[in-house]
Amino acid sequence: MGKKLMLGNHAVARGLYEAGVRVVSSYPGTPSTEITIHAAGFEREKMWVEWSPNEKVGAEVAIGASIAGARAFSGMKHVGLNVAADPLYTASYTGVNGGLVFAVADDMGMHSSQNEQDSRHHAIAAKVPMLEPSSAHECKEFTKLAFEISEQFDTPVLLRLSTRTSHSQGVVEEQERVERDMGDYKKDAEKYVMMPTYARAKHPKVEERTLKLIEYAETSPLNKIEINNPEIGIITSGTTYQFSKEAFGNDASYLKLGIVNPLPTQLILDFASKVKKLYVAEELDDIIETHCRKIGLSPLGKEIFTYVGEYSGPYIREKITGEKTPYLEFGEPIPVRPPILCAGCSHRSVFYVLKKLGVMVNGDIGCYTLGATPPLSAMDTCICMGAGVSALHGFNKARKDYENRAIGVVGDSTFIHNGITGLINIAYNRTNSTILIVDNSTTGMTGHQNNPANGHDIYGDFTAKVDLEMLCKSVGINRVVVIEPSDMAQTERVLKQELDANEPSVIIARMPCALLKTTKHKAALSVNEKCNGCKMCMRIGCPALTFADNKAKVNSTLCVGCGVCTQMCKVGAIGGEHED
Amino acid sequence: MKTKSIILVGVGGQGSVVASRILGNLLLSQGFDAKVSEVHGMSQRGGAVSTYVKYGKEVHSPVVEKGEADIMVAFEQMEAARWLSYLKIGGKLIVSTQKLPPMPVITGAAQYNENIIDKIKALGVDTISVDALGLAVQAGNARTSNVVMMGVLSNIMDFELAAWQKALEESVPPKALEENKKAFELGRNISEKVKEV
Numbered sequence: 001m002g003k004k005l006m007l008g009n010h011a012v013a014r015g016l017y018e019a020g021v022r023v024v025s026s027y028p029g030t031p032s033t034e035i036t037i038h039a040a041g042f043e044r045e046k047m048w049v050e051w052s053p054n055e056k057v058g059a060e061v062a063i064g065a066s067i068a069g070a071r072a073f074s075g076m077k078h079v080g081l082n083v084a085a086d087p088l089y090t091a092s093y094t095g096v097n098g099g100l101v102f103a104v105a106d107d108m109g110m111h112s113s114q115n116e117q118d119s120r121h122h123a124i125a126a127k128v129p130m131l132e133p134s135s136a137h138e139c140k141e142f143t144k145l146a147f148e149i150s151e152q153f154d155t156p157v158l159l160r161l162s163t164r165t166s167h168s169q170g171v172v173e174e175q176e177r178v179e180r181d182m183g184d185y186k187k188d189a190e191k192y193v194m195m196p197t198y199a200r201a202k203h204p205k206v207e208e209r210t211l212k213l214i215e216y217a218e219t220s221p222l223n224k225i226e227i228n229n230p231e232i233g234i235i236t237s238g239t240t241y242q243f244s245k246e247a248f249g250n251d252a253s254y255l256k257l258g259i260v261n262p263l264p265t266q267l268i269l270d271f272a273s274k275v276k277k278l279y280v281a282e283e284l285d286d287i288i289e290t291h292c293r294k295i296g297l298s299p300l301g302k303e304i305f306t307y308v309g310e311y312s313g314p315y316i317r318e319k320i321t322g323e324k325t326p327y328l329e330f331g332e333p334i335p336v337r338p339p340i341l342c343a344g345c346s347h348r349s350v351f352y353v354l355k356k357l358g359v360m361v362n363g364d365i366g367c368y369t370l371g372a373t374p375p376l377s378a379m380d381t382c383i384c385m386g387a388g389v390s391a392l393h394g395f396n397k398a399r400k401d402y403e404n405r406a407i408g409v410v411g412d413s414t415f416i417h418n419g420i421t422g423l424i425n426i427a428y429n430r431t432n433s434t435i436l437i438v439d440n441s442t443t444g445m446t447g448h449q450n451n452p453a454n455g456h457d458i459y460g461d462f463t464a465k466v467d468l469e470m471l472c473k474s475v476g477i478n479r480v481v482v483i484e485p486s487d488m489a490q491t492e493r494v495l496k497q498e499l500d501a502n503e504p505s506v507i508i509a510r511m512p513c514a515l516l517k518t519t520k521h522k523a524a525l526s527v528n529e530k531c532n533g534c535k536m537c538m539r540i541g542c543p544a545l546t547f548a549d550n551k552a553k554v555n556s557t558l559c560v561g562c563g564v565c566t567q568m569c570k571v572g573a574i575g576g577e578h579e580d
Numbered sequence: 581m582k583t584k585s586i587i588l589v590g591v592g593g594q595g596s597v598v599a600s601r602i603l604g605n606l607l608l609s610q611g612f613d614a615k616v617s618e619v620h621g622m623s624q625r626g627g628a629v630s631t632y633v634k635y636g637k638e639v640h641s642p643v644v645e646k647g648e649a650d651i652m653v654a655f656e657q658m659e660a661a662r663w664l665s666y667l668k669i670g671g672k673l674i675v676s677t678q679k680l681p682p683m684p685v686i687t688g689a690a691q692y693n694e695n696i697i698d699k700i701k702a703l704g705v706d707t708i709s710v711d712a713l714g715l716a717v718q719a720g721n722a723r724t725s726n727v728v729m730m731g732v733l734s735n736i737m738d739f740e741l742a743a744w745q746k747a748l749e750e751s752v753p754p755k756a757l758e759e760n761k762k763a764f765e766l767g768r769n770i771s772e773k774v775k776e777v
């Protein structure tokens with residue numbers, strides 16, 4: 001107990017624990033992942049925590065636990081809420097028994113995402129309240145309050161986070177967990193069976209609930225007016241509040257909205273009447289601003305602030321006052337430093353071979369998306385989890401001539417998440433599609449979470465393991481081949497053979513991620529005098545290989561001896577043990 | 581007190597997370613409000629990373645922007661150049677002489693900039709350069725160069741040595757404490773010499 005420096009996500013987990021939550025089920029996704037990791041650090045007898053196969057399952061597990069009477073939670077990134085939107089929109093109608101909270105972490109600036117959507121739209125469309133903390137301290141407090149609001153108003157509650165809120169550490173004070181009695185389970189079909197008859201009765205109740213929530217938002221301490229200098233008045237929320245405070249301190253007045261859906265009316269009108277010039281500072285879309293216009297105000301918002309990316313203190317100051325912070329510049333262009341596949345990564349050889357074969361690569365999301373970057377440059381598409389499989393079928397239906405030269409590439413976690421349904425469609429609706437599952441035994445991109453295909457749960461315990469070969473066969477794929485991707489000749493041969501086949505096939509490239517603790521590394525390799533400086537080995541983009549004085553060189557602290565470069569070398573110049 | 585900002589820059593995997601943890605624990609022990617901001621995910625796969633540490637009576641934004649950092653700690657030369665604009669004019673730079681060529685340099689598509697540290701000094705930046713990797717190896721583990729840099733940093737921040745040592749103990753695994761203590765020492769001593777010059 002006491003004050004600690006905690007990541008926003010850790011503070012949310014602490015809030016779950018203190019709020020007496022019993023069930024947590026989430027699918028990882030940056031920047032939300034650490035909520036669930038930290039939640040798993042508490043006694044599982046009190047709070048069961050699990051990785052779900054995808055966000056829809058995670059949200060539904062939480063809904064079930066809530067119906068059973070427990071406080072329950074699921075955390076996800078912004079695009080995860082698209083996957084979980086279906087259960088959310090109807091859980092809005094059923095309401096809850098035990099408090100039900102979903103955290104959704106937006107990624108302004110796209111630090112690690114494929115788009116920049118504003119998840120407040122989901123709160124509006126699903127007609128559920130959304131809270132937005134602005135610091136680690138508030139992460140814990142708002143999480144606990146979210147459960148109270150959920151139970152008081154009989155609704156799921158969304159907790160909106162952002163990269164900066166989730167991944168900034170701030171000072172948090174720990175408190176005790178408060179256990180809650182679940183009472184007996186009581187059947188209540190009118191509340192929980194959402195067929196038309198019962199759902200019709202529910203919709204007006206949802207609208208009434210919104211009115212009550214607006215009333216709550218008018219007076220709730222979560223929405224705070226801070227009157228300092230009345231010249232500038234800023235309506236804001238979340239980290240943007242912190243940015244605004246950074247910009248103006250006590251030289252401006254603020255309306256800080258902790259509840260970002262539904263929005264209050266009277267409170268905003270009050271604030272507007274107390275300040276001379278009204279601004280709305282909100283990252284991404286113009287939701288607060290639109291509401292202000294609806295209630296007759298004309299604040300300055302997107303006229304001066306962008307819809308794109310992250311804001312900051314200096315940005316807000318500059319947009320309002322024109323003042324700029326001076327800074328130095330190095331004055332020369334500096335080469336970019338893009339993220340890359342690690343030394344020994346199981347994905348490297350696969351993408352080299354795919355590039356060599358010149359096939360269309362219908363990709364997906366994970367570490368393996370880095371196969372799209374130079375020098376591998378082997379990926380044609382990346383849309384969303386699962387599309388690596390399903391979109392290939394569409395591509396092949398549209399272009400029959402590509403059936404033997406297009407391939408879908410998907411990771412093990414991504415395949416479980418949503419890839420399997422696309423594969424069912426390939427078998428069912430018949431294209432000769434070839435799918436490559438790059439199975440590195442982990443959910444690599446988000447920091448190595450266990451998943452149903454690696455046979456370990458979030459606690460690291462052994463559990464049921466999906467047999468990918470049997471799974472693919474059972475949906476009607478007859479050709480399922482497992483390869484060892486570090487063997488490039490075999491990889492090339494099998495890829496050609498399966499692309500040529502006149503029926504759908506699945507290739508599973510199985511090799512554990514080089515960063516897993518259980519992966520055994522070989523001794524670092526070395527370059528001998530046979531090196532003729534041809535640079536063939538540089539084509540695989542390995543960070544452990546450099547080129548100097550017309551010769552390749554192995555960095556022995558990075559090399560894990562995977563041997564892909566050895567296979568690239570035509571003159572036998574790389575191999576053996578390192579001289580050091 | 582006005583909020584102070586430190587920016588740590590380097591390459592994913594160079595230990596900026598542990599370095600920022602040391603700073604966070606230190607600042608908390610001194611009774612400050614503090615925020616430490618890092619970015620996870622994509623940027624960790626060998627990409628450029630920056631971590632922000634801010635402290636004061638009340639810290640608002642967790643982010644450090646261009647022209648704002650009182651101190652920049654760069655674990656790699658090219659990253660010092662890349663993030664230089666984040667340093668406040670008149671701010672201090674501590675830079676490791678280590679060079680890690682990024683992929684475009686490895687593949688020959690680009691050149692690693694020459695004489696980076698001299699060019700930065702020529703811009704009038706108060707700079708301390710350290711062979712952090714060499715000292716880390718001397719301390720017994722090449723991976724402690726992040727802690728060497730914290731040792732150097734301890735000389736230009738106004739906190740007692742004992743507070744740094746306690747923060748270090750709280751931030752590294754007990755197994756690795758000895759070599760980290762050594763690394764910190766080596767960093768702290770080198771920069772005393774630098775200061776005397």
Ligand SMILES: Cc1ncc(C[n+]2csc(CCOP(=O)(O)OP(=O)(O)O)c2C)c(N)n1
Pocket residue numbers: 027028029030055077079080083114365366367368385410411412413414415440442443444445446
């Ligand atoms: C709907 C959705 N949920 C979560 C994510 C975040 N995410 C991106 S990649 C990934 C996991 C990829 O794991 P895997 O498919 O096993 O590939 P690896 O990274 O291990 O190569 C996750 C969870 C996302 N982009 N979209």
